[in-house]
Every structure is written in structure tokens, then in C-alpha cells.
Amino acid sequence: MGAILSLCAVAALALIAFIGVSAGHLQYLFGVIIPYAALLIFITGFMYRVLKWGSSPVPFCIPTTCGQEKSLPWIKQNKIDNPSTTFGVVVRMALEVLLFRSLFRNLKTQMSEGAKLVYGEAKWLWLAGLAFHWSFLIILVRHLRFFIQQVPLPVRMIEGLDSFMQIGAPLFYMSDAVILLAVTYLFLRRVFIPQVRYISLPADYFPLFLILGIAGTGVLMRYVFKVNVVGVKEVAMGVVSLNPDPKLLEGIGVIFYIHLFLICCLFAYFPLSKLMHMGGVFLSPTRNMVNNSRMKRRVNPWNYPVHIHTYEEYENDFREKMKTAGIPVEKE
């Protein structure tokens, strides 16, 4: 149900751009105004979410640890999985962000032979997730050629490596195939694994379809329905120099506007959604904290002075009554 709803939403967005440009001739709206608005929402929304997280106190030492804590000198510490220094945290975080290390540990739990609980490896999610994120990053970096006049060497090198196979012309990009396959896997996984389908919401399907739509229109634009790509760069350069030229917007195929509008939707949707894990991963207390709970005292910031009624005071209050009842007292 959530999947169908999300698919309809993405199809409707594509249709809005298609009708808006082909029938309404709203090139300026879809090519200039909406991209600026989407970028503004993305930046301010992203910062708002991060600052809001940053204003939440983290009073307790709660890193999730997967190794031996630093303790006695003759017990070997696992310096990355149970970091006691900032350097350890940086290494751990880098491995998490770049290689999804904790997802690599993902396990499959099954009942086998009646009541026997068995744990098995489950690496497909990790593999597809990693393939998806890295190909998305490569595609994003490749697109910088539209926004920089003299395309810098690193961008050209990444483009060269991505088209290394030299298949067809325009050269086939490996990341195009990888992202489509990976996102398709991430979607099918939600459909075919019953437990995952049960917990999947429209908010899970929508970004998948949106990204599938973006990658799909991009692939179609590059290999099938060619657009005036030089014109696209001229428009993009106009936009990033804050001097967009409405005349350039004519004569670019409508599929470009569909692609762009879906991207704008993704950017605007980003701060409102689970996609914020891009910023959130850096603010996860379970990942970014040093496990120094035995070295550093943490005081609860919500603590307020509490009047403690000691036994001594209690006895002072009731001494005579206690004596009468025959209860022993400490002070006569």
C-alpha cells in the first residue's frame, strides 16, 4: 500500500514537471525558481535539524561498544570498537560513514530444526547499501562538470574511471548501472522480506522511488532521449552565477526538466525525512562518544538540589516515640 502510494506520488511529480514544461511552458519556474527554492529549503532545513539535535543534551556515556573496554593494562583494549580516545572515535566514525561497518555485522536470525535458534550472515543489505551510496556520491561529483567552468582534474578523473569500460558512445557509466540495480534491490527487499515489509512506510518507499526516478530519467537523458547538453550547462552556470538567462531555457528537452524537478523534490524533502541520516550519522551519541565512563564523571544536567532527609534527622524527629516503642536508637 505504502509502495503504491509512493509510486503514485513520484509519478505525479514527474507528470507535474512534464505538463508544466511541455504544455504550460513554465521553463523559468522549473529551471530557475524551483531549484533555488529547493536549495534554500535544503540548506536551512538541514541546518535547523542539526542545530536542533545539537541542542539536545547527551548527559550519559552511551556509545554502543563491540569490543573490550580500556581497563587494566594487561587486558588488551579494542581501540576502534570501544574507543577511549578521540582518535579512536574518528577512525570508528570514518569506517562507519565510508564503509557502513556496523551494517556489515548485520545478522540473520532464524529458527531451524524446530526450536533451534540460528544466526547467519546477512551481507546483501550492506553490499547494496554501500553500492548505492557510493554510486550516488560518484554521480553527484560527476555532475560538478555542469557547475564549474574549468572542470577540475579530480572530477575528470572520477568521470574517467566511471566510464573506464569505454562501452558505446556517449560512454557508459558503471555507476549508472550500479545505482539502478542497488536501488531496485533495496526496494525489492522491502517487498519480499515479510518482516521488512511489515515495518515499511510510505516514507521508506518514497525516497527509493524518487531516487529511482532521478537515476532513471538521468540514464534515459544520457543514452536515449538526448537533450542539448551544452545548453544544460549554460543554464546551470547561469543559475550558480546568480544570473540565470531565461532565453537559454528554451530548446532543452522536457526530460531534463523532469529530472531536475525530481532532484529539487529530493532536496526539498531531504530535511523533512529519514534522509537526514546524512547529517545524523555524525550526531549519533552511540557512535560519536568516547567510552570513558570509568575515567570521566558525567553529571546529569537536569539534576537539581534535593533535600535529603538523613537517618540522623529522622531519629531526631522520632526519638522519644521510638524509645517508648522499644526501638533501639543510635543516640540517646
Place this chain on the structure above:
Amino acid sequence: MKLYDGGKIIAGLIIFFFLVTFPFFLNIGKVNAKPEPKIDTPEIQKLAEKKCIESKAFMRAEHMKLLNDWRDSAVRNGERTYVNSKGKEFTISLQNTCMHCHSNKKKFCDECHTYMAVNPYCWNCHIAPKEKES
């Protein structure tokens, strides 16, 4: 609003802001040159009918695919005749057909390719036409 670890968070947000907006900082206020491919070579001036082998729109969008197909048919299949959409025949040859007219590689091919950071591998095998440095 009190920020916890505010220094780190602000530093991270500044990096984020820069990463997202640096194309703007590179380009604001600049008037960037646009590519203007030239087709004013002597051979083209001599032509009675100044037309490429296919329509301008087709060539603009599909020239890379056409050249790729030409490479396959000439080098792999030994087929050296191309029949265009109007039934006219052309010899399949980059150097003798394409570059015969478009002898200005720098102002014709490279103009857009450099702008778009496209690096076709035509000239790994073919010899680029000699041009006067302008």
C-alpha cells in the same frame, strides 16, 4: 538555545554549507564564456549546399553514437559505406569524411568537448588534423 559541543557542530555545518554552495562562490559575478563551435572552414565555404551528412539536430544529439557505429562497421565489419536518411551514400571515415570538412578540430570538436569536460578517445588511434595555432 544552548548547543552542546557547539564548536564541532558549527564547524561541521560550515563545512556542509561550503560543500553545498561552493559552485556559487566559484561563479558569482563572473560572465563565463560559452562554447561557439565554428563551421567556417574553407572546405565548408566551398560547398554549394552547406549540409552535414544528417540534419543538424540529429548530428548535435547523436554524433557520438554515429561515430561509434561507424567505428564498428569500418573497423570490425569492413563496411565502409554509410547511407544517410535521404539515401545518399558517404564513405565511412573520420579523417577523410568528417574531418575533410570539419578540419578545425580545435574550434569545432574541442570547443564543446572541453566545455563539457568530455574526452572522446577518437584521437588515441586517429591522427588529428594539423591546424595553425590561432
